[in-house]
Amino acid sequence: MSTEHSQLLQEMERFCAYQERSPFEIRKKLLRKGAPEEAILFCLKSLNEKNFLNEVRFVQSYIEGKSSIKKWGIHKIYAGLKAHRIPESLIQEQLQSFDQKGNQERLLLWFQKKEKSLSSESDSKKKKQKIVRYLLSKGFSFEEIMNLF
Numbered sequence: 001m002s003t004e005h006s007q008l009l010q011e012m013e014r015f016c017a018y019q020e021r022s023p024f025e026i027r028k029k030l031l032r033k034g035a036p037e038e039a040i041l042f043c044l045k046s047l048n049e050k051n052f053l054n055e056v057r058f059v060q061s062y063i064e065g066k067s068s069i070k071k072w073g074i075h076k077i078y079a080g081l082k083a084h085r086i087p088e089s090l091i092q093e094q095l096q097s098f099d100q101k102g103n104q105e106r107l108l109l110w111f112q113k114k115e116k117s118l119s120s121e122s123d124s125k126k127k128k129q130k131i132v133r134y135l136l137s138k139g140f141s142f143e144e145i146m147n148l149f
Helices: 003-018 023-032 037-049 055-068 074-083 088-095 100-117 124-137 142-146
Strands: none
Touching (some): 055 088, 055 100, 074 088, 100 124, 124 142
16 A cells, blocks of 8 residues: 555545545545545545445435435435435435435425415416425425425
8 A cells, every 4th residue: 555545545534534425425536636546446445444435324324414404305315316326226225214204394394485485476376386396496206296285
């Protein structure tokens, strides 16, 4: 192991210790630093072996954070995980345990917030369109949204 590899690994260990990271984030950060492919592979392998990097743990943390803190719907969470290049099978497996009741509560919360902000909108069709667009952007399905009306 070269000194450069060792320094990169220590940096990535600190990066991972701060919060859960995906392998994609590590690769992206190392590429920005100009690390060669062999250093990237070395870091990813070492981080996995030392349990600094764990995709399952990352997915669970991502789902929990985005649903409870950001109040995202399942579709936006799914898209975020795909952007992190998480395997489809892992996403599906972890989303099986996703709190559907909590998802409905988050949908209602965003619906009420948007409806309140549009209280001065007189055209009910426009108001409905704005609410639907807003809720879609928060990650809720069209069917879930239409059940509110």
